[in-house]
Amino acid sequence: MTPEVHRLVPHVTDGTADADTVTWARAMQAAFLGPRMDAGDLARAAAAYAGQRLRGVWETADPAPVATLRSWDARMTVPGGELAVDAISSIGVRSTHRRRGLLRAVLVDDLAEAVRAGTPVAALTSTQGSLYERFGFGLATWTRSVSLETRAARFRAPDPTGRLRTLDVATLPSAAAPVQDRARRRHPGSMDRDAGSWTALLTGETGWTGMVPDRHRHAVLWSDATGRPGGYAVYRVARGWAETGAAEVAVLDLQATTPESYRELWRHLASLDLVGTVSWSEASVDEPLPWLLHDPRPLALGASRAMLWLRILDVPAALAARRYPVIDRVVLRVHDPAGHAEGTWALDTADPVAPAASPTRDEPDVALDVPALGSLYLGGVDPRVLARAGRLEERTPGAAGRLARLFAAPSVPWNGIRF
Numbered sequence: 001m002t003p004e005v006h007r008l009v010p011h012v013t014d015g016t017a018d019a020d021t022v023t024w025a026r027a028m029q030a031a032f033l034g035p036r037m038d039a040g041d042l043a044r045a046a047a048a049y050a051g052q053r054l055r056g057v058w059e060t061a062d063p064a065p066v067a068t069l070r071s072w073d074a075r076m077t078v079p080g081g082e083l084a085v086d087a088i089s090s091i092g093v094r095s096t097h098r099r100r101g102l103l104r105a106v107l108v109d110d111l112a113e114a115v116r117a118g119t120p121v122a123a124l125t126s127t128q129g130s131l132y133e134r135f136g137f138g139l140a141t142w143t144r145s146v147s148l149e150t151r152a153a154r155f156r157a158p159d160p161t162g163r164l165r166t167l168d169v170a171t172l173p174s175a176a177a178p179v180q181d182r183a184r185r186r187h188p189g190s191m192d193r194d195a196g197s198w199t200a201l202l203t204g205e206t207g208w209t210g211m212v213p214d215r216h217r218h219a220v221l222w223s224d225a226t227g228r229p230g231g232y233a234v235y236r237v238a239r240g241w242a243e244t245g246a247a248e249v250a251v252l253d254l255q256a257t258t259p260e261s262y263r264e265l266w267r268h269l270a271s272l273d274l275v276g277t278v279s280w281s282e283a284s285v286d287e288p289l290p291w292l293l294h295d296p297r298p299l300a301l302g303a304s305r306a307m308l309w310l311r312i313l314d315v316p317a318a319l320a321a322r323r324y325p326v327i328d329r330v331v332l333r334v335h336d337p338a339g340h341a342e343g344t345w346a347l348d349t350a351d352p353v354a355p356a357a358s359p360t361r362d363e364p365d366v367a368l369d370v371p372a373l374g375s376l377y378l379g380g381v382d383p384r385v386l387a388r389a390g391r392l393e394e395r396t397p398g399a400a401g402r403l404a405r406l407f408a409a410p411s412v413p414w415n416g417i418r419f
């Protein structure tokens, strides 16, 4: 029997969430092996869910759900524009209730509501790589760590430009939010940050930390010569200087709207006194940082790791929302067992500012499953590689190459915020 999924609307009064939302949050925390919190802390942590959709499966006579899912409407940058996405997180099933179809129940229910609401794409970042393809999600962005030995780093541009100022809890949200909004438009896959996340970014007071403040966080804003803010970095001291004489700093977020702001933020991080290493675990796979340095050897680059998974729910709306660098008409046969994206679709980019995607009876140029379409969508993977892996079938010769030229992105897709 399919478990019955119920929906909860969080109510937040004076920064504190209602009792049902708190119970839901406690169950979710437990599923992720999060820290136990007292009722007050939990109520404050749950307040971050204001305006979001909470789902759960409840057993009779137990106020706590045995399965949880949280989703909200987010904006995601796509090549040439942006798109509404159903952002999904906090999928947790009580440890005593696993492998009975509860994840499936809450996720299928959420995707069905997104379809009804006309949201063309769903997005998530995953704790476990193999879980979500069965629900139609395809891996669309990657991330990698970078680690700079700051004392050996020499910048090619010798002199700092612009102006830096430190931010605190009172100034970070208003100063950084407009910068993040501009910066995210440079990277397909980047998403907006909800209002509540700004203070938490600097204080570290989140459900995952048990609302324990992290007093080692700092933030800095860079502005150009005209005073226009161009970028910010939030970082924490991961290991203090007292132990080794050279502290380790971890970047938590770095957003830059111009090459100059990017360079000056890194110059600032590399110039921090008492620091030996600055690392960022969720940088883009194509960080320009090595090219800013005379000698890239002080910079260690980690292997690329999976980040954002996309689930195309409405093929015409998703395809029409992005722009394409060449004019072509390609027919895609998409297989989707859940039905949302199933069909044969013609993508026609004859009008570069209004590409059209519509159902067609024409013979397909390529055939692919819906996860592969999610992977292609932002331009993060070459369709010819998918063809070589047997994930995309060329029905007309050279079609994968045509698709590669069509879907090529203006910059490497990246989403630096795990959610």
Ligand SMILES: CC(=O)SCCNC(=O)CCNC(=O)[C@H](O)C(C)(C)COP(=O)(O)OP(=O)(O)OC[C@H]1O[C@@H](n2cnc3c(N)ncnc32)[C@H](O)[C@@H]1OP(=O)(O)O
Binding pocket: 031, 032, 088, 089, 090, 091, 092, 093, 094, 097, 098, 099, 100, 101, 102, 103, 104, 105, 124, 125, 126, 127, 128, 130, 131, 134
């Ligand atoms: C977007 C996010 O929130 S990512 C976070 C995911 N949550 C966590 O990691 C928290 C800890 N883990 C859990 O709470 C649970 O184990 C979950 C949510 C991962 C799985 O919940 P379950 O209710 O056990 O999953 P469910 O029974 O619905 O299984 C659905 C399918 O996924 C498969 N599956 C479930 N867990 C896993 C896993 N860890 N690895 C691989 N496959 C899995 C099942 O076999 C099933 O496959 P099928 O449809 O082919 O038969």
